[in-house]
Amino acid sequence: MxxxxxxxxxxxxxTFAGAGLAGVAxxxxxxxxxxxxxxxxxxxxxxxxxxxxxxxFQVFQEVCASCHSLxxxxxxxLAEIGFSEDQIKAFAAEYEVExxxxxxxxxxxxxxxxxxxxxxxxANPQAARAxxxxxxxxxxxxxxxxxxxxxxxxxxxxxxYEEEPPEGVELAEGMSYNHYFPGHQIAMxxxxxxxxxxxxxxxxxxxxQLSHDVSVFLAxxxxxxxxxxxxxGLKVLIxxxxxxxxxxxxxxxxxxxxx
Amino acid sequence: xxTPLHRYRIVQWIDYRxxxxxxxNEHLVVYPAPxxxxxxxxxxxxxxxxxxxxxxTGVVLAMHFTPHVDYAFSSTEHIMRDVEWGWLMRYLHANGxxxxxxxxxxxxxxxxxxxxYKSPREILWWMGVLILFLMMGASFTGYxxxxxxxxxxxxxxxxxxxxxxxxxxxxLVTWLWGGFSVDNPTLNRFxxxxxxLPFLLVGVVFVHLWALHHRKSNNPLGIDIKxxxxxxxxxxxxxxKDMVGLGVMLFVLGIFVFYxxxxxxxxxxxxKADPLVTPPHIVPEWYFLPYxxxxxxxxxxxxxxxxxxxxxxxxxVLPWLDTCKVxxxxxxxxxxQFFWIFLADCVVLGWVGxxxxxxxxxxxxxxxxxYYFAHFLIILPLLGKFERxxxxxxxxHQAVLAKKGGATSEPPAETSAAGNP
Ligand code: HEM
Numbered sequence: 096m097x098x099x100x101x102x103x104x105x106x107x108x109x110t111f112a113g114a115g116l117a118g119v120a121x122x123x124x125x126x127x128x129x130x131x132x133x134x135x136x137x138x139x140x141x142x143x144x145x146x147x148x149x150x151x152f153q154v155f156q157e158v159c160a161s162c163h164s165l166x167x168x169x170x171x172x173l174a175e176i177g178f179s180e181d182q183i184k185a186f187a188a189e190y191e192v193e194x195x196x197x198x199x200x201x202x203x204x205x206x207x208x209x210x211x212x213x214x215x216x217x218a219n220p221q222a223a224r225a226x227x228x229x230x231x232x233x234x235x236x237x238x239x240x241x242x243x244x245x246x247x248x249x250x251x252x253x254x255x256y257e258e259e260p261p262e263g264v265e266l267a268e269g270m271s272y273n274h275y276f277p278g279h280q281i282a283m284x285x286x287x288x289x290x291x292x293x294x295x296x297x298x299x300x301x302x303x304q305l306s307h308d309v310s311v312f313l314a315x316x317x318x319x320x321x322x323x324x325x326x327x328g329l330k331v332l333i334x335x336x337x338x339x340x341x342x343x344x345x346x347x348x349x350x351x352x353x354x
Numbered sequence: 355x356x357t358p359l360h361r362y363r364i365v366q367w368i369d370y371r372x373x374x375x376x377x378x379n380e381h382l383v384v385y386p387a388p389x390x391x392x393x394x395x396x397x398x399x400x401x402x403x404x405x406x407x408x409x410x411t412g413v414v415l416a417m418h419f420t421p422h423v424d425y426a427f428s429s430t431e432h433i434m435r436d437v438e439w440g441w442l443m444r445y446l447h448a449n450g451x452x453x454x455x456x457x458x459x460x461x462x463x464x465x466x467x468x469x470x471y472k473s474p475r476e477i478l479w480w481m482g483v484l485i486l487f488l489m490m491g492a493s494f495t496g497y498x499x500x501x502x503x504x505x506x507x508x509x510x511x512x513x514x515x516x517x518x519x520x521x522x523x524x525x526l527v528t529w530l531w532g533g534f535s536v537d538n539p540t541l542n543r544f545x546x547x548x549x550x551l552p553f554l555l556v557g558v559v560f561v562h563l564w565a566l567h568h569r570k571s572n573n574p575l576g577i578d579i580k581x582x583x584x585x586x587x588x589x590x591x592x593x594x595k596d597m598v599g600l601g602v603m604l605f606v607l608g609i610f611v612f613y614x615x616x617x618x619x620x621x622x623x624x625x626k627a628d629p630l631v632t633p634p635h636i637v638p639e640w641y642f643l644p645y646x647x648x649x650x651x652x653x654x655x656x657x658x659x660x661x662x663x664x665x666x667x668x669x670x671v672l673p674w675l676d677t678c679k680v681x682x683x684x685x686x687x688x689x690x691q692f693f694w695i696f697l698a699d700c701v702v703l704g705w706v707g708x709x710x711x712x713x714x715x716x717x718x719x720x721x722x723x724x725y726y727f728a729h730f731l732i733i734l735p736l737l738g739k740f741e742r743x744x745x746x747x748x749x750x751h752q753a754v755l756a757k758k759g760g761a762t763s764e765p766p767a768e769t770s771a772a773g774n775p
Contacts, residue, residue, distance in 0.1 A: 137615060168430050188557070233625075237431070240616060241624035317624075320434065320441040328612025335608060339601025346594045353389065353586065 105332060127275050129247040130254065132307070136314060137246075139329075142322050143315055148176040151312025154292050154305050156186070159235060162227065162283070164215035167236035170315050171209040175311075175319060183209050190214050228269040230282030239310075239317040246314050251275035253306035256285040365399040376622045377701030381567055386585035388573035390754050394468075395571065395592075396599030397461035402559060403600060404454040404528045408492075409552050411447040419499065421545035425539045426501035427626040445615040446607075451493045452618050453607045455641035458489065469681030470572040476673040478569070481562035483669045488555045490642070496550035497639060501541065502623030507636045509544070510770055515649070535629065562596050575753055576681030577746055584750035635710065644700050648713045651723035661723065668730050675730050677738030685744040689737050 136143045152173065155165070170187040174180070187207040192214050195202035207214065217223035224231050233241075242248045255274035260266050270280040287305045294300050315321070360366055360375065370376045418437050420429040433440035462482070465471055471479035492510040498509045513530055532539025570579055579585055586592075610617065618640060622633050638646050645662050652658035670676075683690040699722050706719040747753035 167428070167435060171463065172435075237624045241621055243621050245621075324441060324445075324612055324615070328608060331612065332605060332608050335601055335605045339605065342594065342597045342601055346598050349590050349594050353591070 098161050113157075127251075127255075129244050129275065130251050132247060132250050134246060134311070134314075136311065139325065141325070143176070143311060145177040146298075147311045148315055149178065150298060151295070151308035151310070152176065152178075152180055153294070154287070154309040155235070155312055157292050158286055159309065160213070161216055163224075163234040163235045164217075164232075165213040165236050165316060166215065166234050167212070169210060169212045170207065172319065176315060180209075187211060204243075228282055232283065235313055236316045239314045241317075246310050248275060249311045249313060250306055253287055253310065254283075254302060276283065372568055379548065381588075383587065383589040383592075385567065385588040386579070386582065387571055387588050388579055388750055389585060389586045389591075390573050390575060390750055391571065391595075392574050392593065393595070393599060394460070394464040394574075396596055397457050397464060399596045400457045400599055400603050401454065401461055403603075404450060404457055405552065405555060405559065407450050408447060408454060409556075411443045411450060412496075412549075412552065414443045415447055419545075421499065421542050423501060423541055423627070426499060426541060430500040434490060440692065442611070442734075445611045447464060447496075449607060449610040449615065449618065452610070452639070452641065453603065454489065455493070457603065458486065460643070462486070466696070467683045467690075468572055468574060469576050469676070469678075469683070471669075471673045472676065472679075472681050473673065475565070475572065477577045478562060478565035479673060480670060481558055481565060483666065484558050485555060485562065486666060486669075488551055488558060492548060492551040492555065493639065493641070495544040498541065498544045499548060500623065501627045502620075503625045503627055503633055504620040504623040504636070506536060506627035506629065507633055508638055509540065511636050512638070513540075515655070515659050518659050520656070537629075544763065572681060573750060574620070574684065575747060575750060576685070577750060580749050581751075623748065637708060640704065640708070643705075644703035645707070647703040647707035647719045648723045648726065650707075651716075651719040661727075665726060668727070672734075674731065676734045678741060678743065680743040680746065685746055686737070686741055688741045692729065692737070696726075699725050699729070 109204055118132060135141055135147070170183050173183050173186065178186070187209050190207040190211075190213075191204045192207045192211050194205050197203055215223075217226065220231055235324075239246050239249055244251070252273060252275050255276070257272045257274060258280070260272040264272065264279070266280060268271060271283060271284055272279055273281040287302055287309070289302050290300050291305055292300050360369065365375055411766060415433060418429060418433045418440065420426060430444070433444050435441075437443070465479070465482070494508075496514065513527060513536065516530060517527045519526060528534060530540075531537065555610045570585075620637070637643070645665060648665050649658040649662040652661045678686060678689065680686055683693055702718065703722045703726065706715050706722065709715045711719070749754075
């Protein structure tokens with residue numbers, strides 16, 4: 096019986112995993128092999144490092160936000176990565192948002208509040224394209240979930256610029272060469288370089304450090320529930336495991352009555 | 355029959371007017387089940403539990419979801435970020451759909467192996483095939499709802515298949531879409547259908563169980579129940595055995611929900627649908643991949659659609675294609691081999707379905723498609739005629755006792771767990 100139970104569990108797990116593998120197999124396709132970078136938040140027990148997140152937010156705000164929106168993040172959400180209420184108010188106040196209509200029926204601009212979402216740098220996609228040589232900078236809230244390869248791909252994009260394209264490759268007007276971008280020609284000019292941002296905590300702002308931090312920040316914007324999800328999961332799985340073991344013992348006892 | 359329940363006056367009062375207590379007792383407690391059911395018989399009740407999980411999580415999602423092209427994607431993110439435990443509901447629902455298919459596919463292959471579709475269980479089997487069709491409808495309409503890139507493009511590709519129908523195809527597609535492309539009207543009607551289909555499923559499941567309880571379960575020996583000695587009451591024996599399976603299933607589901615929630619999903623479904631940007635690879639969810647491979651194996655569009663529908667519809671006539679009177683593969687040495695080959699064929703079809711239709715995938719897909727139909731249309735009828743089956747045991751209880759006593763009146767395969775689905 097025990098052997099059967101194990102066989103069944105294995106069959107169940109294998110079918111599920113096998114099916115999944117089949118589903119993602121096609122994705123491996125043509126992309127370059129991704130950098131093998133270490134992250135603290137991946138893995139069963141991994142959590143986000145608050146100082147990485149906060150530095151990453153700074154990189155986002157000072158660099159990426161001039162071209163990319165972050166539509167699913169409100170300023171108030173920054174409390175989750177360890178910013179104080181006053182800090183959040185100050186961040187918000189740096190932006191202006193449209194509000195209204197007021198009692199005269201007019202729309203007006205006011206300083207953003209913690210409850211407001213990150214304003215988009217452009218009024219609409221057309222304006223965004225017009226300022227970026229025809230290419231649309233995608234919203235970054237979900238970017239880590241929205242690309243095969245996830246955070247490793249993002250890190251790859253940020254660190255994968257090459258000054259000179261390989262011999263024989265003609266770059267189109269306004270394009271840069273990126274090792275990891277599909278097709279290698281990317282319309283985003285290299286956004287990060289050494290000392291692009293000055294960190295308040297003394298961390299050295301190398302290209303790798305900046306890319307690492309902003310990648311972690313965007314992993315959080317994509318999955319703000321990640322820590323609670325894994326923590327809950329551990330409790331739930333331990334509970335189910337004990338429950339199943341007990342039921343199995345009871346089952347054996349009950350069935351032993353049969354003859 | 356007096357049960358402890360009937361000691362209470364209130365219970366007697368209700369039961370006299372509406373016999374729900376007697377009914378539950380009859381169908382959930384004293385219901386006589388064959389005493390030799392193995393763990394593969396868990397998967398029916400597991401499927402029922404998955405349906406309940408889908409409905410409960412689905413109803414909660416529906417409270418926060420907005421079926422409109424401008425809001426569907428962002429309201430799904432609203433569920434993930436702002437709704438208390440919303441991420442849990444959505445991940446349970448999305449991965450639950452996959453778990454549901456895993457469980458149902460195992461349930462169906464259990465039926466193949468032990469010949470559960472044979473007389474007198476044909477109508478029971480039909481209800482099962484109907485359930486599979488309805489599940490496919492439910493998950494297809496559901497997958498469209500979050501309105502990501504894959505939602506939109508899978509909906510476009512699949513609904514477009516209808517246009518292959520001669521004469522009325524084009525008109526029919528326009529009618530389905532509620533316009534000239536997949537758009538807001540499509541999303542709205544898919545939402546409506548997605549809410550409706552699970553409840554139709556509940557109805558069909560009841561008929562499925564009605565037929566089951568009328569003629570009773572098949573069993574690993576595939577022989578009929580001949581006397582009360584062949585059976586044991588459903589409770590406590592099978593309630594507790596089903597609970598063991600439930601624990602294992604929830605554990606597997608939990609691993610996906612909490613640690614690999616997007617493993618089975620497509621990354622581009624986290625990009626909002628854009629009718630102007632066609633993704634390079636459009637693939638259906640994993641549980642549709644074998645049918646997708648069959649669809650693409652036929653060079654003609656209409657032919658492909660017919661083959662795809664036939665690949666499931668053929669199950670309706672399976673009870674008459676398999677003419678062997680012996681049910682269980684344990685006593686059918688040759689059928690047993692073909693069972694495994696058929697299973698492998700389906701897995702390969704799934705793998706082909708996940709890959710672009712180029713190079714050797716085309717050829718492999720075609721061979722496997724031909725084999726798929728040959729299994730039903732050629733191999734099974736021939737086996738019924740020529741296969742030499744092994745002698746069947748006298749009765750269920752004799753076989754069980756012989757096994758307990760250490761006597762080897764049963765084929766040796768009986769003892770190897772891995773060999774028996
Ligand atoms: C047979 C049972 C069911 C199956 C197989 C099923 C399947 C699915 C699937 C595959 C999705 C897409 C998941 C994603 O990627 O986000 C989905 C979404 C959804 N389903 Fe269901 N479902 C079932 C029952 C229900 C029921 C009964 C309801 C409501 C009463 C419901 C409401 C929803 C809603 C609101 C969504 C969109 C939100 C989301 O995408 O998470 N479902 N369903």
